[in-house]
Amino acid sequence: MNTTILKFGGSSFLYPDDYGRVAGHIADRLAAGEKKIVAVVSAMSGTTDKLKAVMLDVNKQASPSNLDAALATGEMLSACLLEAAVSRLGITVMSLNGYSLGIRTNSDFGRASVESVDPKPIIAALLEHDVVIAAGAQAIDESGRLNFLGRNSSDLTAIVIASMLGEHACEIYSDVPGVYTADPYLVPQAQLIAEIAYGTIAQMSRHGAKVLHHKAVDYAEKHAVAIVCKSLTRDGAVTGTIVTGHGNARSVTVARDAAVLLCASLAERDNLGAFLERHDISAICVEDNCAVSICIMSDIDFAMRLVELASPRPVSIEPRTAVTELDSSVLRVHLDRDYERAVSLARQIHERMYPGAVAERLGPRKDRQRSAYRSLLIRANKAQGDLQ
Numbered sequence: 032m033n034t035t036i037l038k039f040g041g042s043s044f045l046y047p048d049d050y051g052r053v054a055g056h057i058a059d060r061l062a063a064g065e066k067k068i069v070a071v072v073s074a075m076s077g078t079t080d081k082l083k084a085v086m087l088d089v090n091k092q093a094s095p096s097n098l099d100a101a102l103a104t105g106e107m108l109s110a111c112l113l114e115a116a117v118s119r120l121g122i123t124v125m126s127l128n129g130y131s132l133g134i135r136t137n138s139d140f141g142r143a144s145v146e147s148v149d150p151k152p153i154i155a156a157l158l159e160h161d162v163v164i165a166a167g168a169q170a171i172d173e174s175g176r177l178n179f180l181g182r183n184s185s186d187l188t189a190i191v192i193a194s195m196l197g198e199h200a201c202e203i204y205s206d207v208p209g210v211y212t213a214d215p216y217l218v219p220q221a222q223l224i225a226e227i228a229y230g231t232i233a234q235m236s237r238h239g240a241k242v243l244h245h246k247a248v249d250y251a252e253k254h255a256v257a258i259v260c261k262s263l264t265r266d267g268a269v270t271g272t273i274v275t276g277h278g279n280a281r282s283v284t285v286a287r288d289a290a291v292l293l294c295a296s297l298a299e300r301d302n303l304g305a306f307l308e309r310h311d312i313s314a315i316c317v318e319d320n321c322a323v324s325i326c327i328m329s330d331i332d333f334a335m336r337l338v339e340l341a342s343p344r345p346v347s348i349e350p351r352t353a354v355t356e357l358d359s360s361v362l363r364v365h366l367d368r369d370y371e372r373a374v375s376l377a378r379q380i381h382e383r384m385y386p387g388a389v390a391e392r393l394g395p396r397k398d399r400q401r402s403a404y405r406s407l408l409i410r411a412n413k414a415q416g417d418l419q
């Protein structure tokens with residue numbers, strides 16, 4: 032079956048009306064001749080953080096599986112909302128979530144890894160409907176418990192679905208049209224990269240370029256799925272970057288929530304580094320105020336839990352912003368306690384890499400804090416008032 036796979040991240044859903052906008056794009060694609068569409072969605076912008084905060088408010092020691100089941104509800108609601116918006120246009124549609132997507136993982140709650148896939152549930156849904164909406168970032172383990180694949184991991188769900196359906200491309204929509212030489216909202220002179228190799232963007236992602244999830248990129252490379260990065264504008268979809276086997280670019284990344292673990296000795300640092308590597312967590316040995324330390328920039332909550340469980344003594348952890356210069360031959364990490372200073376360093380490094388680069392007009396970033404979740408509640412309250 033010829034199926035188009037689209038993924039819409041949280042940045043696509045800032046307000047309830049955005050579901051209608053995305054549904055309109057799906058309808059246009061069908062009208063243009065595409066037969067079947069799977070759309071993978073993330074939670075509305077800001078929702079996952081809110082769900083996490085509420086859970087930890089109720090119980091700071093909530094079990095990892097309990098926390099995962101709560102976080103996954105953000106994507107489940109988003110899938111229901113897009114299903115509602117698509118069906119309103121008279122299109123046959125159904126939504127699936129982690130329980131029914133056919134993706135099995137291990138039981139590493141918080142950042143579970145895909146172990147096997149079964150395309151039958153999605154194919155069955157596609158035989159009866161033109162559009163299937165999939166809740167991203169979630170799956171079930173061997174015993175049927177729901178888990179979360181990690182922060183920003185709906186990209187991974189989309190690539191896994193593309194690969195299990197035998198498709199060779201997956202379109203990922205965000206608030207930026209593609210991968211830039213730096214976060215364009217922090218470094219206005221950042222340049223859009225038209226074509227980039229899997230390995231290059233995976234490394235950028237591990238160092239804080241959250242535009243694509245590193246595990247999604249690794250999975251796409253392994254299963255030969257090309258990633259097409261896009262953005263929905265008033266004039267339609269714009270393609271910014273294609274991730275394939277080619278394309279290199281120097282870049283600067285900024286990881287705001289990096290964690291620096293201070294070690295007692297070089298031996299402890301080496302052991303910790305090897306331990307994290309065995310769990311597929313990128314950790315970099317760094318000099319921080321002459322201390323022997325190791326820095327983690329992605330999967331931080333998951334990594335911290337592993338370190339806490341495995342370490343014979345409490346490891347002290349310092350929050351930092353990490354700025355990484357990436358080149359085919361250079362990987363240099365700078366740490367700063369102060370976020371603004373770190374951003375200004377990133378701009379200087381970028382100017383050195385791309386002297387005189389001109390800023391592209393990207394438009395102001397929409398206020399993600401005024402989340403869709405809040406406007407939905409306001410609307411629901413108003414609707415209830417109207418009914419009374």
Ligand SMILES: Nc1ncnc2c1ncn2[C@@H]1O[C@H](COP(=O)(O)OP(=O)(O)O)[C@@H](O)[C@H]1O
Binds near residue numbers: 206
């Ligand atoms: N090198 C980069 N290129 C493009 N975007 C980047 C880069 N580094 C960081 N970003 C950030 O990634 C964001 C998109 O990722 P994310 O917020 O997870 O979007 P979505 O919710 O659509 O998945 C952009 O708004 C941008 O601020």
Ligand SMILES: N[C@@H](CC(=O)OP(=O)(O)O)C(=O)O
Binds near residue numbers: 042079167168183186
């Ligand atoms: N909503 C989840 C998963 C996700 O993939 O988000 P996004 O696609 O917006 O990066 C998170 O915030 O981590």
